[in-house]
Amino acid sequence: MSNVILEARALRKTYLSGDRRLEVLNDVAMTVARGESVSIRGESGSGKSTLLHLLAGLDQPDAGEVLWAGSTDTGTGRRAKFLGMVFQSFYLIPELDALENVVMAMRMVGPVGSAERDRAKAMLARVGLAERAHHVPAHLSGGERQRVAVARALINSPQLILADEPTGNLDEKTGDAVIALLLQLCAETQTALVLVTHNAAHAAKTSRSLLMHNGALNTA
């Protein structure tokens, strides 16, 4: 089973809003193998982000468990090394330029020297932003910002990328380019990818497509 990077078992998540119980996830199970790309689609409010947060260890399920490469340890100590995340709003740190934003992820796992900085530069070049390394987010376009976020997610050579609607704030053409880049980089580095998207065309490009409906995850 060493080939399974991510496993979710019988995940259950319920929110209390007022006196109403909202069963968002009801017995969700999934496995992702090394280097595999999986897309999740589903209507708005179906619980895709909720699931992704559980998979990332940022939130705890009411029942069930999440395993990273076979281990239930999904704490902060392991997160920086094990997974990278990409979000709809890019969440770059506005005080840092593009390069420093990528380097910030490296600082989370260890000391940063010139070798690390060179690696970050190479990664920025890889996402086509070699010329933009010293621009702050405010001076980058949406597509460029998302590519910085992709570079940041990949810089620590994680085994898993979790992407939550990474093209939601981009126009179609830019979005297509970002998805193509993300898929290509993940394939090259044998990184598993879980991609939440509303875009059927993007979903079709992944090796497996899942559908979130009524709190359960089904093969599309």
Add this chain to the structure above:
Amino acid sequence: MPWYLYLALKQLFPTGKKFPFFTAISVLGVALGVALLVVSISVMGGFGHEIRRMIVDTQGDVQIRGSGLVNNPKAIMGLVAKVPGVTGVTPFAEGVVMLEYNRKPIFPGIQGIDLTHINDVIPLTRYIHNGTLGDLDDDTIILSSQLAYSIGANVGDKVQISSPLQLEKLKNDEVFLPRELTISGIFEIGHQQLDSSTVLVTLRRMQDLYGLGNAVHGFDVKIVDGLDPDVVTRRINAALPPASGLEARSWMELNQDFLFVLQLEKNLIFILLLFIVVVAAFSVTSSLLISVVRKTREIGLLGALGGSPREVALCFCFQGLLIGVSGTVCGLAFGFGFLHVRNDILHLFTKLTGSQEALERFYQFSNVPAYLQPGDLLLIIASTIVISTMAGIIPAWRAARLKPVEALRNE
């Protein structure tokens, strides 16, 4: 450098921004508090230092007095001089006289000094501006500067001195002639009270005026620099014959009420001015809190990147610390800069307001002294840095409490 320290630095001094406005304002607030503390405590310390110096310069480190007259001054001096730590002993006799110049009488305090020993204890020469101590003999007198000025007398002029003893004779219808002494010098200690109403004569002249014979009133003692005066005082008391009725007291003991008030004043000023730093710290807290709220999503992101709540908290605490340190450095620079030009400012001010004379009369100093004890400096630095670090604690706690999921959902 751990990521949270790096990020703290960058949030205060963002990349590509020439002038970090928010940071500058916060730092300035702390700096003003520190500068004010440094200036006030230095000037307070300067006055205190000046006053201590004057006390020691005019009465020695230790003073020996008895209930009455000391009839065997030579023997006592011999005993005291042998006490380890004592470098000089000089006898004195003191009183009040009537001094007349141009038929204008005044009643200054008078000190009889022993010319052979005075220089071992009291650096009088340093304070004599006209004439020299060497010119003082049994027929001459040294006046304090204000006193000489007020009666319009100068070196070479003659004044008449009468003592209470001589006035006593008048009651018995005896004829007496005031002693006529020539002014041989003018001294100025820098302390208005001493400068306005003291005259110095030789011990022999004083003994004559007061009919003391060979007796004196007491002794001023100088000790080795750096020795604790109280320790030497104890040794002297052990050496003094119990029957003599003499007691040695250190200058600190003699002036303890005054020194206590001086210290109390300084402590009060310190606490009051520290509140400026506290107020500045509140503004640091509020601006950091605003930054936590504004950066909610980025704080969520830090969690997603692998940062722990503890590290996020440290990031904000460190911002408080950084503001504190920068504020302290700037404040020290402002403070010491201001102290450097304090006398120029004072002189400009007195020139503009024509208040030079009033200033000297009421404050007894013509220059503003400044002296900052290393301990006080350390206290200012430490308390400022502690207070501003504490200013980061509430924002840090708020940031650490944010759940990454909720922070990320925050639109």
